[in-house]
Amino acid sequence: MDAEALAARNYPELARQLSRAQAERREDDEVFEVENLLEDAVAARASDLHLDPREIGWMLRMRIDGAIVNVLPVDAGPGLRLINQLKTMAGLDPVATLRPEEGRFSYRLDEIDLDVRLTLVPCLNGEKLAIRVLRPMGTWHTLDDLGFPQTETDILENWLDAPVGMLLVTGPTGVGKTTTLYTLLHHMRYSSRHIVTLEDPVEYDIDGINQIAVNNQVGLSFAEGTRSLLRLDPDCLMVGEIRDQVSARAAGDVAATGRTLMGSLHSRDAVAAITVMRKFGLDDVEIASNQEIVVSQRLVRRLCPHCRESTPIGAVDRRYLERLDRAQPETVWHAPGCAACSGLGYLGRTAVFEAWSLGVEDHGLILEGAPEQALRKHLANRGHASLLDNGLRMAAEGVTTLGELRQAGLGMRGQ
Numbered sequence: 425m426d427a428e429a430l431a432a433r434n435y436p437e438l439a440r441q442l443s444r445a446q447a448e449r450r451e452d453d454e455v456f457e458v459e460n461l462l463e464d465a466v467a468a469r470a471s472d473l474h475l476d477p478r479e480i481g482w483m484l485r486m487r488i489d490g491a492i493v494n495v496l497p498v499d500a501g502p503g504l505r506l507i508n509q510l511k512t513m514a515g516l517d518p519v520a521t522l523r524p525e526e527g528r529f530s531y532r533l534d535e536i537d538l539d540v541r542l543t544l545v546p547c548l549n550g551e552k553l554a555i556r557v558l559r560p561m562g563t564w565h566t567l568d569d570l571g572f573p574q575t576e577t578d579i580l581e582n583w584l585d586a587p588v589g590m591l592l593v594t595g596p597t598g599v600g601k602t603t604t605l606y607t608l609l610h611h612m613r614y615s616s617r618h619i620v621t622l623e624d625p626v627e628y629d630i631d632g633i634n635q636i637a638v639n640n641q642v643g644l645s646f647a648e649g650t651r652s653l654l655r656l657d658p659d660c661l662m663v664g665e666i667r668d669q670v671s672a673r674a675a676g677d678v679a680a681t682g683r684t685l686m687g688s689l690h691s692r693d694a695v696a697a698i699t700v701m702r703k704f705g706l707d708d709v710e711i712a713s714n715q716e717i718v719v720s721q722r723l724v725r726r727l728c729p730h731c732r733e734s735t736p737i738g739a740v741d742r743r744y745l746e747r748l749d750r751a752q753p754e755t756v757w758h759a760p761g762c763a764a765c766s767g768l769g770y771l772g773r774t775a776v777f778e779a780w781s782l783g784v785e786d787h788g789l790i791l792e793g794a795p796e797q798a799l800r801k802h803l804a805n806r807g808h809a810s811l812l813d814n815g816l817r818m819a820a821e822g823v824t825t826l827g828e829l830r831q832a833g834l835g836m837r838g839q
């Protein structure tokens with residue numbers, strides 16, 4: 425099937441909207457400009473653009489709400505001009521090279537400063553260009569904006585009011601852990617606390633906070649970085665990702681000095697963070713005496729509010745709920761697609777959260793070396809809302825679908 429037909433089949437409304445925009449521009453100046461491309465990307469809520477070489481010309485793909493969408497074929501002439509224009513803006517040599525190249529530039533569009541990052545990779549048919557469009561942190565400044573439910577917001581606000589010990593944000597890569605950490609930092613900076621961050625790399629500038637980038641080339645490793653940071657005498661330290669024994673050890677040592685520590689971690693859910701910290705060499709006493717809050721999160725697409733409707737539950741959803749031993753509703757939410765959501769049925773993304781505030785009994789169980797399953801059972805008994813509980817509630821409310829929860833891996837392997 426040719427790419428145009430494929431795009432039309434997958435996303436007819438998006439393809440129509442963009443074809444129309446392109447056709448209008450061709451009449452104007454016959455050039456597919458960078459500005460138009462970035463405008464389309466922002467209008468379509470795309471985080472990444474891909475120009476994939478074909479036998480002749482390129483295929484423009486966009487990542488919208490986390491899913492790749494075939495958008496439009498771009499002819500050889502305009503495609504090459506576009507790539508050269510982008511390379512020049514990013515300070516790269518327009519001559520095609522045999523090695524992958526990276527560059528970036530900032531671009532002001534409608535009073536918003538976009539951070540545009542290019543990666544060029546030579547392929548069989550020509551150069552492949554991946555473009556990441558980063559918007560400033562702008563409006564994501566409250567826990568509510570991120571999608572934290574009331575109970576979880578209360579847990580975090582209580583902690584922010586008098587932060588102690590260690591707060592970890594957990595989940596797989598690309599689910600917005602950094603955004604959550606930054607949002608918490610934003611809240612914290614209004615306090616009189618001295619906050620320092622050690623990041624790899626520094627992703628967003630925040631006024632009023634000292635941010636330091638890890639730089640292994642000049643000897644500023646994670647462990648070395650945390651040691652120098654302690655000399656700055658901070659009340660709170662944010663360390664980005666805890667990914668191995670060295671960084672876990674450094675984090676544990678910081679917390680042991682009575683300072684507040686925030687960081688992210690890869691783990692399936694909140695409770696699994698304890699297992700990961702044990703694997704990284706922290707003992708149960710250290711974990712029990714320092715661990716205060718574990719947030720776990722996943723990203724799901726948000727159902728389009730303009731075309732969502734309730735339909736009888738299908739076999740796949742039925743089996744999913746059966747396997748989880750959860751109640752089966754008669755109907756579920758579904759969105760067929762409309763002009764507002766470019767026919768995708770989804771509009772934007774939101775996070776599913778779990779926030780575990782460790783109580784005396786939880787600390788006691790950790791000290792006794794209780795395994796993950798025992799902790800999880802104890803939490804369920806005391807009415808703690810798990811990642812899955814919150815996800816199922818959002819699906820029942822029509823915020824997202826059960827299919828999105830499955831995509832995000834919720835309810836898999838005993839979570």
Ligand SMILES: [Zn+2]
Pocket residue numbers: 728729730731732759761762763764765766767769770
């Ligand atoms: Zn819609």
